Amino acid sequence: MSEPQKPREEQGPGAPRVGVDEWVATHEQRRQRAGGVWARLGEAWHRLPPWAQLAVVVVPAAFFPFTTESDYLIRVGINALLFALLALGLNIVVGYAGLLDLGYVAFWGFGAYAYAMLSSAKFDLHLPTVVSLPIVIAASALLGLLLGLPSRRLLGDYLAIVTLFFAQIFITFTTNGNRLNLPWRDTPVDLTGGPNGIPGVDAFDLFGWEATTTTSYFYISLVTFALVLSGLHFLNRSRTGRAWRALREDPLAAEAMTIPVNRLKLLAFMFGAATAGLTGSIFAAVQIGVFPQNFELPLLITLYAMVILGGAGSLPGVVIGAVTITVLLEILRSPDDARLILYAVILLGLVGWLRPWRSLAAVVAGTVVFGFAVHALASAVWPRGVERTAIGGEGALGWAIEHWVLLPTQPGTLANVGFVALVAAILALTQMPRTWRLVALVPTLYLAAFVWENKLVFQPSVTRLLLLGALLVALMNLRPQGLLGTARVEIV
């Protein structure tokens, strides 16, 4: 009779046998030890007390204004902080309570407009910030409550449509709010300034101290951010946070476990709206004015991108998502940097996806050769197709592009056709068998470079959103839960 085979011991005879309770208990540690530097960093992070975690984020940020003379860079910093605040607020509604609220930007806009009305020459109110800010926050929360009341019984998609409608109404209202006809008035009333918005918003006035410099707004944003972040951290670990997550998981079971689901949904709406309103006030003061186009749909999409990228439900995640995307969008404004990022991302993508190395080398070499061949052919038969110099093309990369990509003098129509062809080619790629895909990848990559150099590079505002979209599509495939999110598991 043979001995039953013993499971392989991990380390020495003292270690627990595979599968027994003690072994299962330490499984997470073993997995983390196997995860390398990142996993160990994550572990160290989780061991820090909450105040130390906050300090790790806030203290380096506090030194940021000392490192630069550039007003522009500090403004980017303010933007990143404001977006982080907005993402934190959206995370309450979407990440914790699981309500798909597409009207969220309207609360931001409402906060900005409310502050602008209370503290500007518009109605000659000029309330000090310490008075107007609490009013704005309370009014935003109230508006959140009002939107939540009819919406709380709507689920999923239906809630999304109703809140999206609300966001659109807000834009329409602010754009046309300069000539409101009221029944008891003979002349139209100007409430929002219409398309011209409300200019000349007062600076923040905190007990007599006026925030006049960009740096002071950076610190105001940073302090607000730290306060909101720590508040949400504690709220998340309280009965309310647990109840929010419970209702996201299973509203019916939550209700049966003494949790007033409808009231908590309203509370989530109110907290999200109040955070957005507060952020809006700072935004209005930083921009010294508010305009309807500040609060349109692309912004909502960007915000969702931040929450999704970072991982809905994770506080550090949405902060990282917000900062990453703000900084990325700024970098992508310059064609040179954007080009570098594009080619780097394509190359990294190829390195990440293409296995074995032989295929990778073949595709890269093939693309390079293909490009030079096309370029040489075009020089011979169609000289006008290679005449133009690359936009912002300096240095080695610029030279390479001018000798590799077709740069026609009149790129218009050809580039548009190329763009459509590129989209079709990418769709076709996903449907092809593997060998054909490798072959088809070569002209597709070249087409991408062609479209980039002849079309997208002229339209940075559109291009950066396209790139952002591509980034998110790639991330959703690699890591659906976002950078720091936890994968949701369902048992059927």
Place this chain on the structure above:
Amino acid sequence: MEARRPLLELRGVSLAFGGLTVLNGLDLHVDEGEIVSVIGPNGAGKTTLFNVVTGIYRPDEGDILLDGESIVGLEPHRIAQKGVARTFQTLRLFLNMSVKENVMAAAYGGTKATVFESILRLPRARREEREVEALAEEKLSFFGQRLVGYRWDQPAYSLSYANRRRLEIARAMATQPRILLLDEPAAGMNPAETHEITELIGKLREDGGYTILVIEHDMHVVEGISDRVVALDHGEKIAEGSFDAVATDPRVVEAYLGRREATTK
């Protein structure tokens, strides 16, 4: 013998979904400290009975009294706060929360700290947080070593099926109920686990002091735990009494197996 008063009482409760009558003039009572089993073939209205009692459905007719007080029309979380807790036939845990958090979430109704107290970590919020955590650990230790220690911090989805059933019971206990409604606690369990559940339900009454209304298909469990058995068919009560009396009742046999004439023809 002392006269026990009904803790839960249903009087002529009827419910129809469109033209389909699910509960038809149902009278039922559960006395304080009693374990009552509800049996009946599939579609007899057993789970609907639970849904009506916990407020998910509102009965078309009739009244439901908890300790003499009507609970008809209250929202489900109010009914739960008044002391009616349940488990679900198809498990409905908060799968992506930790085991301990599942139980702590159910203590919502028993705590009072406002959001502002929680954000500012004021004394009441901190004290309640400690109490809720202790409560969760206590309820989880009810199942011996199965749900304690490292399992506290594991996500609920990582538990085995039997442990998920146990966690549902622990979660229901954390609402501090007076009456526990258990919907098929032994469904999908193997014989050893079924035996354990039988003992557990007895222990729930002895140690926990709960009154228990249980739906169960496993007749060994029903026989082992019940003070009284109620048989339902087509939303009507067809028999009530001791296990032996109900199990041999011709109407119950007919509901499960059909008429003798039909089988021998």
